[in-house]
Amino acid sequence: xxxxxxxxxxxxxxxxxxxxxxxxxxxxxxxxxxxxxxxxxxxxxxxxxxxxxxxxxxxxxxxxxxxxxxxxxxxxxxxxxxxxxxxxxxxxxxxxxxxxxxxxxxxxxxxxxxxxxxxxxxxxxxxxxxxxxxxxxxxxxxxxxxxxxxxxxxxxxxxxxxxxxxxxxxxxxxxxxxxxxxxxxxxxxxxxxxxxxxxxxxxxxxxxxxxxxxxxxxxxxxxxxxxxxxxxxxxxxxxxxx
Amino acid sequence: xxxxxxxxxxxxxxxxxxxxxxxxxxxxxxxxxxxxxxxxxxxxxxxxxxxxxxxxxxxxxxxxxxxxxxxxxxxxxxxxxxxxxxxxxxxxxxxxxxxxxxxxxxxxxxxxxxxxxxxxxxxxxxxxxxxxxxxxxxxxxxxxxxxxxxxxxxxxxxxxxxxxxxxxxxxxxxxxxxxxxxxxxxxxxxxxxxxxxxxxxxxxxxxxxxxxxxxxxxxxxxxxxxxxxxxxxxxxxxxxxx
DNA sequence: CGAGATCTTGAAGCACATCAAATACCGTGG
DNA sequence: CCACGGTATTTGATGTGCTTCAAGATCTCG
Numbered sequence: 379x380x381x382x383x384x385x386x387x388x389x390x391x392x393x394x395x396x397x398x399x400x401x402x403x404x405x406x407x408x409x410x411x412x413x414x415x416x417x418x419x420x421x422x423x424x425x426x427x428x429x430x431x432x433x434x435x436x437x438x439x440x441x442x443x444x445x446x447x448x449x450x451x452x453x454x455x456x457x458x459x460x461x462x463x464x465x466x467x468x469x470x471x472x473x474x475x476x477x478x479x480x481x482x483x484x485x486x487x488x489x490x491x492x493x494x495x496x497x498x499x500x501x502x503x504x505x506x507x508x509x510x511x512x513x514x515x516x517x518x519x520x521x522x523x524x525x526x527x528x529x530x531x532x533x534x535x536x537x538x539x540x541x542x543x544x545x546x547x548x549x550x551x552x553x554x555x556x557x558x559x560x561x562x563x564x565x566x567x568x569x570x571x572x573x574x575x576x577x578x579x580x581x582x583x584x585x586x587x588x589x590x591x592x593x594x595x596x597x598x599x600x601x602x603x604x605x606x607x608x609x610x611x612x613x614x615x616x617x618x619x620x
Numbered sequence: 621x622x623x624x625x626x627x628x629x630x631x632x633x634x635x636x637x638x639x640x641x642x643x644x645x646x647x648x649x650x651x652x653x654x655x656x657x658x659x660x661x662x663x664x665x666x667x668x669x670x671x672x673x674x675x676x677x678x679x680x681x682x683x684x685x686x687x688x689x690x691x692x693x694x695x696x697x698x699x700x701x702x703x704x705x706x707x708x709x710x711x712x713x714x715x716x717x718x719x720x721x722x723x724x725x726x727x728x729x730x731x732x733x734x735x736x737x738x739x740x741x742x743x744x745x746x747x748x749x750x751x752x753x754x755x756x757x758x759x760x761x762x763x764x765x766x767x768x769x770x771x772x773x774x775x776x777x778x779x780x781x782x783x784x785x786x787x788x789x790x791x792x793x794x795x796x797x798x799x800x801x802x803x804x805x806x807x808x809x810x811x812x813x814x815x816x817x818x819x820x821x822x823x824x825x826x827x828x829x830x831x832x833x834x835x836x837x838x839x840x841x842x843x844x845x846x847x848x849x850x851x852x853x854x855x856x857x858x859x860x861x862x
Numbered sequence: 863c864g865a866g867a868t869c870t871t872g873a874a875g876c877a878c879a880t881c882a883a884a885t886a887c888c889g890t891g892g
Numbered sequence: 893c894c895a896c897g898g899t900a901t902t903t904g905a906t907g908t909g910c911t912t913c914a915a916g917a918t919c920t921c922g
Contacts, residue, residue, distance in 0.1 A: 394709075424853065442763045445849050450763040467636075467749050472756045472854040499738075506748050507709050513751065514714045516758045521684045521692040524765050524810030528910075559868065568766030570911050575870065607687050611666065612714040770878070801900065812879050817902065 384408060385458030385546040386432050386484070392545065392615065393507035400501045403494060408432060408484040420461060420475040420483075427471060429485045431461040436481025437557060441565070442473050451566035452519070453512065454478075454539065454558075458546045463509045466491065479557045511614050518612040523568040526606070531567045532577045534606035536587060540596055541613060556594040626650060627700030627788040628674050628726070634787065634857065635749035642743045645736060650674060650726040662703060662717040662725075669713060671727045673703040678723025679799060683807070684715045693808035694761070695754065696720075696781065696800075700788045705751045708733065721799045753856050760854040765810040768848070773809045774819045776848035778829065782838055783855060798836040 380387065380401050387404050390396060396404075411434060420431050420438065438455035452473060455461055461475055466488075477483075495502050515538075522531050543554040564574035581587045586602050588595040596602060622629065622643050629646050632638060638646075653676060662673050662680065680697035694715060697703055703717055708730075719725075737744050757780075764773050785796040806816035823829045828844050830837040838844060 440759070442759070444763070444767060448767040450766040452759045452762045463752075467745065468752055468756070468856050469858060470853065472856070473759055496741075503709065506751075509748075509752060509755065510705075510710055513755045513758060514710070516755060516762065517682070517684070517694045517715055520694045520758065520762055520765065521686070523762065524692040525686060525690040561868080571868095572870085572912080573910060579870085611712065614710050614714065616711060803900080813900095814880080814902090815878060821902085 380405065383547055385434060385456075385548075386460070387458075388546050389458035389460075390501075390504050390508065393504040393511065394500065396500055396504060400498055400504075403498065403501065407486045407490065408434060411482050411484050414477055414481050414483050416477055416479045416481075418477050420477065421471050422474045423471050425471045426469070427462050427466050427488070429487050430463065430466060430491055431475070432484045432486070433457055433459055433461065433477075434482045434484055436477060436479045436483075438475065438477045438481065439562070439566070440473050440475055449565045450568065451562065453516065454542075454566065456539070456542050456546065457548060459512075460505070460508060463505055478562055514612045514614060519566075528567070528569055528573055528577050529580065530606050531569070532563075532574070532581065533586070533602045534608060535563070535567060536581075536594070536596070537599070537602050537606060537608055538613070540594075540599075541610065541615070545615065551595075552597070552599065553593055553595040555592055557592045622647065625789055627676060627698075627790075628702070629700075630788050631700035631702075632743075632746050632750065635746040635753065636742065638742055638746060642740055642746075645740065645743065649728045649732065650676060653724050653726050656719055656723050656725050658719055658721045658723075660719050662719065663713050664716045665713050667713045668711070669704050669708050669730070671729050672705065672708060672733055673717070674726045674728070675699055675701055675703065675719075676724045676726055678719060678721045678725075680717065680719045680723065681804070681808070682715050682717055691807045692810065693804065695758065696808065698781070698784050698788065699790060701754075702747070702750060705747055720804055756854045756856060761808075770809070770811055770815055770819050771822065772848050773811070774805075774816070774823065775828070775844045776850055777805070777809060778823075778836070778838070779841070779844050779848060779850055780855070782836075782841075783852065783857070787857065793837075794839070794841065795835055795837040797834055799834045 379398070382388070382405070384405060386408050387401055390404060421427060423442070433455050434457055436457070438459075438461065439451045440453040440455070441449055441451045443449050495505075518538075522534050526534065539556065540549065540552075540554060543549050548554055560574045560578065561571045564571045567574070569577075582589065586596075586598045586605075588597050602608075621640070624630070624647070626647060628650050629643055632646060663669060665684070675697050676699055678699070680701075680703065681693045682695040682697070683691055683693045685691050737747070760780075764776050768776065781798065782791065782794075782796060785791050790796055802816045802820065803813045806813045809816070811819075820829075824831065828838075828840045828847075830839050844850075
């Protein structure tokens with residue numbers, strides 16, 4: 379087991395047992411990095427995927443836009459998250475993918491992934507698990523938007539983002555960098571930006587969270603989790619059985 | 621290629637190329653069927669999955685319940701749908717699974733699935749694709765609940781259910797059997813049962829749909845799709861590239 | 863320093879929820 | 893075949909959490 383801070387490896391380790399060669403493969407494939415500007419689409423709806431992106435630094439999202447412009451963000455992508463497996467095996471993108479901040483990204487060509495998919499069974503299983511974990515988050519988001527009110531939703535999302543950053547070593551104490559705009563947050567929670575703003579203010583005034591610049595601090599984690607009736611099971615933080 | 625009406629085979633065929641042996645395997649595993657009553661939990665949150673269920677007749681759903689009883693249905697399972705892959709590879713269920721009607725179900729033991737997963741590469745890929753297709757539906761549901769109003773949501777859901785039934789040969793003309801209660805529908809759309817009722821009435825009075833007993837007829841498919849701004853891409857009705 | 867993006871605030875409206883009660887439906891047993 | 897009890901649907905009335913609109917304040921960065 380390599381000693382690493384590589385978020386891609388940290389992520390995949392949670393998706394199942396990997397051998398040294400697998401980890402070497404992951405390290406190798408994320409060696410070449412590209413810095414990319416914010417608000418750049420990595421892939422657009424309808425496109426045929428030819429490579430896989432991995433976010434190493436920064437923040438991205440999946441989203442869909444309705445004909446009249448309404449946007450729904452369906453996932454946030456934190457460092458370590460592979461972006462395109464959900465459609466790599468399908469014929470075409472059913473959603474778009476974009477960066478929300480200036481980011482560092484690695485790309486793996488389709489052939490290289492295919493190669494791993496036929497020759498590296500442990501890794502293949504981990505990739506599959508990785509997409510299943512994304513699916514679990516998606517289910518929880520559906521519950522969040524469908525059955526929780528605005529206040530509960532925001533509590534839930536903030537705690538989830540905190541945990542996911544913690545899992546790849548991107549928190550210190552109870553603080554992490556959250557460079558999302560309130561519009562982004564609103565579009566992920568099915569809220570208006572105005573109401574998002576008011577709800578955040580309430581959380582601050584109640585002392586649940588603090589914000590200085592782009593960094594967010596969870597001041598009262600228990601209160602945040604309780605308000606959200608947060609059940610961390612869906613994050614599958616402990617890896618499967620091999 | 622076997623000539624069949626077996627919904628499991630029809631479903632998996634849409635998930636990628638299968639050889640004759642794969643189809644024989646699927647047929648064999650769904651030979652033994654069990655009739656099961658409605659409102660029976662197939663699996664509950666927290667459980668460790670030991671087998672995979674396939675619904676052959678009837679209707680099921682995934683759902684989660686918040687501590688205070690609010691329920692959100694996160695997926696409807698139509699005939700042919702494998703129910704438990706999303707968690708088969710993970711450590712434990714992050715949601716529950718239940719039958720909404722009297723159903724006919726086949727079960728495949730964990731070891732048999734594991735066997736297929738190591739010896740049948742085409743089938744493995746199809747299984748993976750199958751879960752990715754579920755994920756695509758989940759994303760669209762998120763958009764539906766997050767950014768569409770009640771009227772649009774209902775239009776969208778009804779058309780989706782019609783298409784999914786059509787794909788496994790369970791429609792005739794524009795009619796299919798929909799044994800869901802209005803409470804079930806409401807819980808899947810993040811609406812109250814009362815508002816669900818009123819929205820359905822509006823759709824009927826406008827002549828978009830008709831209902832006699834448990835069978836639903838789409839009277840004006842174009843209007844339904846237009847109101848929902850339905851884009852069928854997410855259903856991935858055409859299979860991938862192998 | 864200026865211009866665009868982002869955040870903030872207030873006011874008004876409405877789409878939806880909630881509550882409560884009446885009606886219709888359906889399977890079961892007598 | 894009908895009576896019966898539970899479940900599902902329907903209807904009305906009332907309330908509210910959120911949206912929308914619009915304008916002003918603040919931040920950000922070339």
